[in-house]
Amino acid sequence: MKNTNYKNLVDILSNNGEIVNTDDIDILIKSIPDSSEEGILDPRVYNEKLKPKKRYIIPNQYIFDGVPVGEMRLGMGWPNIDISKDVVTRTKIINLGDRNIDIRIYSPITHYRNMKCMIFIHGGGFFGGDIDVVENPCKLIADKANAVVISINYRLAPENPFPCGLDDCFDILMYVYNNPGEFNIDKNKIAISGDSAGGNIATVCSIRDRNLKTNMIKYVALLYPVVTLSDKEDSYYSWDIDKYDIRSDNKLMERTIRSLESTMDIVKKLYLQGKVSDDNVEVSPLLSDLRGLPETLVITAEYDFLRVQGEAYLKKLIDSGVKAKGIRYKGMDHAFIDKCGYYPQVEDCINEIVKDMNAM
Numbered sequence: 001m002k003n004t005n006y007k008n009l010v011d012i013l014s015n016n017g018e019i020v021n022t023d024d025i026d027i028l029i030k031s032i033p034d035s036s037e038e039g040i041l042d043p044r045v046y047n048e049k050l051k052p053k054k055r056y057i058i059p060n061q062y063i064f065d066g067v068p069v070g071e072m073r074l075g076m077g078w079p080n081i082d083i084s085k086d087v088v089t090r091t092k093i094i095n096l097g098d099r100n101i102d103i104r105i106y107s108p109i110t111h112y113r114n115m116k117c118m119i120f121i122h123g124g125g126f127f128g129g130d131i132d133v134v135e136n137p138c139k140l141i142a143d144k145a146n147a148v149v150i151s152i153n154y155r156l157a158p159e160n161p162f163p164c165g166l167d168d169c170f171d172i173l174m175y176v177y178n179n180p181g182e183f184n185i186d187k188n189k190i191a192i193s194g195d196s197a198g199g200n201i202a203t204v205c206s207i208r209d210r211n212l213k214t215n216m217i218k219y220v221a222l223l224y225p226v227v228t229l230s231d232k233e234d235s236y237y238s239w240d241i242d243k244y245d246i247r248s249d250n251k252l253m254e255r256t257i258r259s260l261e262s263t264m265d266i267v268k269k270l271y272l273q274g275k276v277s278d279d280n281v282e283v284s285p286l287l288s289d290l291r292g293l294p295e296t297l298v299i300t301a302e303y304d305f306l307r308v309q310g311e312a313y314l315k316k317l318i319d320s321g322v323k324a325k326g327i328r329y330k331g332m333d334h335a336f337i338d339k340c341g342y343y344p345q346v347e348d349c350i351n352e353i354v355k356d357m358n359a360m
Helices: 004-015 043-050 069-074 133-145 162-176 197-211 250-261 264-271 307-319 344-358
Strands: 020-024 025-030 087-095 100-108 115-121 148-153 185-195 217-223 295-301 324-329
Touching: 004 043, 020 115, 020 217, 025 295, 025 307, 100 133, 100 162, 115 133, 115 162, 115 197, 115 344, 133 148, 133 344, 148 162, 162 197, 185 197, 185 344, 197 217, 217 344, 264 295, 295 344, 307 324, 324 344
Parallel strands: 025 324, 115 148, 115 185, 185 217, 217 295, 295 324
Antiparallel strands: 020 025, 087 100, 100 148
16 A cells, blocks of 8 residues: 655655756656755665675575576565556467467556557576566556556576577567457557566667567666676776765765676676677667667666666667657666556656656
């Protein structure tokens, strides 16, 4: 149940925002709704950071090449709240010929034929996460957009390394596009979205779609996406801690930002397994030709290691002639959509996506 203060904070976020030119691109900056202080973590994020780390009495002992994959998977995600109304959930197994993939379908209870559709791809570093963590955000999109949202339970590394998960998501996209009646959707109004590693897969799906001239995707919404695993730096992308405005609790804030940086080598080890270059454009889409891609929204969090590459991708999209815009949430850290119902920024972020979907 949403309290009055939460609703007020969502309203503040909805009605306030400033377009700021940064690195030669205009980004909509949304401030912390209940603080005017600069250079700080949102108080909700700050309080989470102070909580003791989760301990597991019976940790999952699965280890791959020295990496405690099972334990890392247990530490992903965060319990959140269903703030949607009247959304029907059903699960379906899709036979893709050589494999079966589970999907979860969210539809408004008053659904009709030829609805808009959002394909959602969960994050988790390509080796973790699941559709349960993003269920409530997906339900909220279905509710607010009056759309069908399809969440994909794609195969994970290291058991299924690149390009298995990517292929699963693209093949499900094709299945949905070719069978619109099965989902009561309009095949000409399909959007794709994903958070973190899911944003990477959503991005690459849009590039494949363009390359194959299938034109299935009409809109892309990326939530703090991974757009490069490469160490290459160029005129678009170079990472530096000095790009972050840190004015208090320096050690905590720098640890917050760098926490994801420290896992990038592990992600590459599990996802690529030394068999694929991290410069491959289906691994690091920032290195790809971005011309001719569909309209794209890039959402970033101020104190996320991935913010710099996400906004570099936004700049390259714009320079490539793609209709694109960016929103940065001040005070937020990585994976904030997991806090649906707790962080007002999640609902505001979904409201922004819904606005674009309604214009498809």
